Amino acid sequence: MTERETLHHAVSRGWREMGTLLVHLARDLPADARGTLVNQPPTRGSTVLFPTVADMNRNGARRYDHEVIYGAMGTPIQHELEAAIAAIEGARHAQIVSSGLAACTTPLLAFLGKNGHCLIPDSVYGPTRRFANTVLRRFGVDTTFYPPLTDAAGLRAMMRPNTQVVFAESPGSHTFEVQDVRMIADVAHEHGARLILDNTWGVGIFHPFEHGVDIAVQALTKYPSGHSDSIIGAISVADEQDWHVLRDTCIQLGQVAGPDDCWLTLRGLRTMGARLERQSRSAIDVALWLAGRPEVARVLHPALPSCPGHDVWRRDFSGASALFGVVFQPDYSQEAMIAMIDSLTLFGIGASWGGYESLVLPTTGGILRTCAAEAPGGPACRLHIGLENADDLIADLSAGLEMLTGAATYGD
Numbered sequence: 001m002t003e004r005e006t007l008h009h010a011v012s013r014g015w016r017e018m019g020t021l022l023v024h025l026a027r028d029l030p031a032d033a034r035g036t037l038v039n040q041p042p043t044r045g046s047t048v049l050f051p052t053v054a055d056m057n058r059n060g061a062r063r064y065d066h067e068v069i070y071g072a073m074g075t076p077i078q079h080e081l082e083a084a085i086a087a088i089e090g091a092r093h094a095q096i097v098s099s100g101l102a103a104c105t106t107p108l109l110a111f112l113g114k115n116g117h118c119l120i121p122d123s124v125y126g127p128t129r130r131f132a133n134t135v136l137r138r139f140g141v142d143t144t145f146y147p148p149l150t151d152a153a154g155l156r157a158m159m160r161p162n163t164q165v166v167f168a169e170s171p172g173s174h175t176f177e178v179q180d181v182r183m184i185a186d187v188a189h190e191h192g193a194r195l196i197l198d199n200t201w202g203v204g205i206f207h208p209f210e211h212g213v214d215i216a217v218q219a220l221t222k223y224p225s226g227h228s229d230s231i232i233g234a235i236s237v238a239d240e241q242d243w244h245v246l247r248d249t250c251i252q253l254g255q256v257a258g259p260d261d262c263w264l265t266l267r268g269l270r271t272m273g274a275r276l277e278r279q280s281r282s283a284i285d286v287a288l289w290l291a292g293r294p295e296v297a298r299v300l301h302p303a304l305p306s307c308p309g310h311d312v313w314r315r316d317f318s319g320a321s322a323l324f325g326v327v328f329q330p331d332y333s334q335e336a337m338i339a340m341i342d343s344l345t346l347f348g349i350g351a352s353w354g355g356y357e358s359l360v361l362p363t364t365g366g367i368l369r370t371c372a373a374e375a376p377g378g379p380a381c382r383l384h385i386g387l388e389n390a391d392d393l394i395a396d397l398s399a400g401l402e403m404l405t406g407a408a409t410y411g412d
């Protein structure tokens, strides 16, 4: 096999393997409204009627059982999506919440308490960092940002007697360091802390609970919904006691998602394997092409040895998504890279990722790091590879790079 064929296999294997599961999961649930339809339609509702007051009074205990007891606690379409996500993540329970960010922040609120301490990787998604630095701080919770590739001794040195939560995000969605989640789980558990993982990049291709994760969160907004038209998140847990704590926190915060977003996400999930089988291969084609270009210093794709944490990716993941970083040679200025990005015709410029379309975003400068991190070395951007033909994307990037080299790009 050529290097390209080997990589195609490595990045798409997990997506191919999950195809049957994605088509069949959660479709056997009781679905009064569905009848013989293939799909559960969006189910709307607030009030749920009970035959007797005694029956209604049993709701307190039933709130952990994914039953329909009040609209804010989930309707059949939300519970069907919860069952699907739990199956994909290998969890006992999942809770759908209003956004990916809510999926990150809600378990932090659930498992951190007064005078607690939290460890968060320096590569974390920016709004999660802001939440720790604002809301958590206001409630007396201290956060230490740790180097995402620290070893066990380094992590142990940062644990405190009051460390209640260690957070991880692997790979970081801007800088792509792949974290050793198994090691992080061991250190967290030695100290009685829980490990929360943002598994948005690794949905379905990294099985968090097999690696010791206690709570896995997902921005379903990305690959599961897959069409850039909904905002939604999920939190999965393996332990029954943790489920009770999490479920109560979600109910107390009023965490719920709209039926249309649940429905769109379930619909997206059915084709996620097929989309990603193609997108992951196209991403490798584009990444390999970029890696061979003289303008490019480094490609931050977890399946390539040039990405920090690549060995951990090889050990732990059954595939790769289609989001990766590119670092240009230091000779090029940030302005020149931005002009190159502006010139692209097939890559949209915008936040988020995981849809069917390609996107690009500058990542130098705006991504806050507070630990001593290796600087990217040149201007950098993030690419999301969609369902377009990879050759067309490469042609678009090729024209962009010609512009980069032709323009007055060299610094002093």
Ligand SMILES: Cc1ncc(COP(=O)(O)O)c(C=O)c1O
Pocket: 099, 100, 101, 102, 104, 125, 169, 173, 198, 200, 201, 218, 219, 220, 221, 231, 232, 233, 352, 353
């Ligand atoms: C890694 C990661 N986690 C969480 C989120 C938040 O998701 P949402 O946009 O649904 O709030 C994002 C969004 O970009 C993300 O990239």
